[in-house]
Amino acid sequence: MATTSGGDLSHFAISSVYGELLSEMSILTAVETGLLEFVCCLADGLAPQAKGHFFGSRNLGASGDTMRATIVLVDDISRQLGVGFSWKNENFAFLEKVAAW
Template identity: 40%
Template sequence: MGILTPARLAQLAATPLLENSWYYIAATTFSVCNEPDEIPKIYEYMMEKLANDRNGQLKMTRKMRESLMKGAALGGLPKSINSLTQLKNVTPTDLREPVLQRDKPSREEAEGRGRAMFDHVYGKIAKRVSGQMATAYPDLEYYAINHVYGPLLSYTSILTPKETSFVIVACLIPQDVNPQLKGHLKGALNNGATKEEVASVRDMALVISNWCGISWKSEVAKL
């Protein structure tokens, strides 16, 4: 039967303040927890809820795919491959994307767009965080800005900046990486989320992580 029972699906769907976003946040969390087999259950639940709304089904499908795609940069490409494959297997043919959905920014565009998003997320501490990465290894900062934030995280045609922040928080919670989580909890506020919304995302990701058997060395960071 796996992890997700009908009762647990209903519990996730009733998460306060996340009635329109719980499904892709949950899918991302399960992906990072390395439980891709749970993702089709979420998708099929949502397809049934939107049974009379094909446009709604397409929008939901795109958001789930995009959340798992962005999760590749935060939870690992192999996990995203497995999760997106599981999702594809239950997606009706007419809701699959036959061509590339995202743009292909030039190097200069990616650098500018990535830097702008990074600075917005981290706010007044952006230069310090960027400097810490460059000090650890100059290539790290370059890669993060130009190859993660630029072409991937800052692409907002499917997930808004706020929704992207929800995905990032969901990805970080199972990994026991409080330094990064602290920055992105505050970054979600900078991207337009309320404290209550961020708390709901954190709480739901904690619940799912516990279901998956995740443990932490210390208390998970919060706002």
């Protein structure tokens, strides 16, 4: 982002998106927000972003059981909607780490 925007986009993303939007916790807790971000990225097949929010959710305090249930939930909903499993590939190998949590 920084390279293509001269730094403006990176600054905006960090200060406005991450700083103002995601730090708001009057409705969702930090863990719930992290899990929601992870779910959205996983469902959209965005491996780099999903990976960051996967580990971020864990760092915020999401349990291994919660992380496993979240992955199963996304899998079930994707299957029910017939949208496929584009995230089941080597780009998402980090998901296997949840088995040890």
